Amino acid sequence: MTETSETSGEYLHAKARGRLRWNKVPEVTAYFWIIKVLCTTVGETAADLLNERLGLGLPGVSVLMSVLLAAVLVVQFRTDAYRPGVYWLAVALISVVGTLISDNLTDNLGVPLVTSTAVFTVVLAVVFAIWYGREGTLSIHSVDTLSRETYYWLAVLFTFALGTAAGDLVAEQLALGYWVSAVLFTLAIAIVAVGHLALGLDAVLSFWIAYILTRPLGASIGDYLSQPAGDGGLGLGTVVTSALFLACILGLVIYLSVTRRDVAETEPMTPQRG
Template identity: 55%
Template sequence: MIMTAIEDGSELNRVPDVAIDFWLIKIMAVTMGETAADYLAVNLGLGLTGTSLIMAVVLIVALALQFAQNRYVPWAYWLAVVLISIVGTLVADNLVDNFGVRLETTTIIFSVALALTFIAWYVSEKTLSIHTIFTTRREIFYWLAILFTFSLGTTAGDLVAERFDMGYLATGLIFGAVVAAVALAWFFLGLNGILAFWLAYILTRPLGASFGDLLAQPVEYGGMGFGTTFTSLTFLGCIVVIVLYMTLKSLIDEDEQALLD
């Protein structure tokens, strides 16, 4: 029997389809998350703890808006992504800077947390597909996984760039090469699509964060010296433009569909 779009959940999926624009804005979001966290904590003088508390509250509000949607709404979804990127960075930074946890340890902690999230998600829903996020429970698992991917990516990127002294550029290139390898494995070797997506999602976090640090950090620390203000605002502007385009395109598509119906 052929199922309708409503019955199979495709019309109600609350997250976007994976395409070039998805990865483009995702990498920009994680890049901005890295620099924006530093901007708020250092440049605005809020401190790591103050920034963490403020952004946690803002994220809760954004997620409430996202959960209130019954389908994918670009501005609500990407607002949540940008904010959870910042909070994920702050969670990792708090463990390292405020509590003195080693980067090796935090990388293991977030890896285990992410693995447990995936296990619980699969046991509960029998799938990890992002194409069927049409229930509140699945969306909770989805955003929890996203949070841990950002925190894991932050600590993994810092571990390679700082503890292993690879530098921001080399770290970005390393993670970029691994992302490319995952993409090639999916294209040519039949790597499972769900596995490929989540591997790429995890790895694009340190990829974007490394290039964010490369742009923002002072030259004496291995960066290009553009600063967190310029870098954050530049990527924020790009994100806003793309989200506006996505929103307008979505509205046009809805109008065209309404005319056809």
């Protein structure tokens, strides 16, 4: 889409004030949640696939994917508005990296899942506390400055790491199986939705709780599809499962890039603290 001179002028004026006209993240629609779950599924299966096929081990794969994520985030930070392709590529990669962080702590360092879950919870809480203390909001509808975008992506990273650890903790201790775990996390998300829509639970709090819960939901779906039948899965394998979900993500991202149905302008200026 071509910018007019007026739009360019507004953008430059906003940028001069350290604030962009356009939000750097998508509007929260059904498309947002569908792609988010698809990305979390890919994060689970792709992490397993890369670890199996590249022969680099968890540390090597973690370094490789972290470098790729850093490169995509540089592009994301340099954009002046939400770009579906760049944004969702970053989410997919951060899903893989978040999974690998948790897996490295558990498999290579022997950190108990209870401990890693507690640590990621504290770290995420600290990120939120600093973000709110500096910006006066945790809303994703106002991710329109460099600092807010930095806090946003830090929060996203640790929601994936926390969701991975918490999901593995539930799956291992309760031994519910992949399909039952997926249903359990779906019900948990539904409870949050009812709390927000019917009981007045804060919108920002509801969003971030649901965002965390979609990680183990996506992982449970990915494991159910990819793992052998003897282990409680459908036996599609990590290659087929990853390719299937990546194709779905690509199709939706292309659709949103063309229609711009999830693009939103920023909220009115909110007071910044600190």
